[in-house]
Amino acid sequence: MCATEPRDTKLAVRRGLLLRCPACGVGKLFGGYLKVNATCPACGEELHHHRADDGPAYLTILVVLHVVGIALHQMVGRYQDNPLQLALVLSTAALVLSLLLLPRMKGLMIGIQWAKEMHGFGRQHRDSPNDAP
Template sequence: MRGARCLCPACGAGSMFSSYLKVAPFCATCGEELYHHRADDAPPYAVIFVVGHIVVPLMVLVEELYRPEVWVHLSLWLPLTLGLSLVLLPPLKGMLVNLQWALRMHGFDSRSEEREAPPEGAVRPVIRAVRPTR
């Protein structure tokens, strides 16, 4: 569920994304390496699958019950499809990256041959232990 909330798979506190869909190379909270992910085309396919299973039955239901004009269908289903796609893409990508982390895929395993160097310009954050106050 951390992935659905776009949070770091290791600590669950830091943000996984540095922008809308760009995965941060390191977690700003715990320093976990996230640059090993290989999400590629899987998140868009998952979004198409989910949005299609929501929109198509609704579209068929509205057509069978009300028989609206084509312009009504266009003005209703196109914005709904676009909106759902844009809203669901980051959580589904987060879930996929978290799944890869949990299964130690694509270099997330420290003994993996797929491990690679961090991308150029990526700086690991300095994580300092917080001392309890008295």
């Protein structure tokens, strides 16, 4: 196997958070809300190797619950007389935050996997044992 130069993890994560290809930063990462493109439309990098599974959902829940929990403590005195209004405000905030963060967390995980060459990312740059004469 030939050694490949290490990929910049911070740059790949930043590009993933911006919903862009971790390799070039130009092409769109998603073809739909959470559907990852098989290849980057700009550079042709294969993106179908990703294995995000439940990770983005866990990260989204972690961030949203911290934000809503802190907001609950800050707002409970103001809305003490109207708990229904407090529940509606916090529920709306949680829903909007979840919908905004979920694709970004998936992009973050794909960026990390690409940078660390996990799950098949980077295989096309390595010599395979079948290539030997």
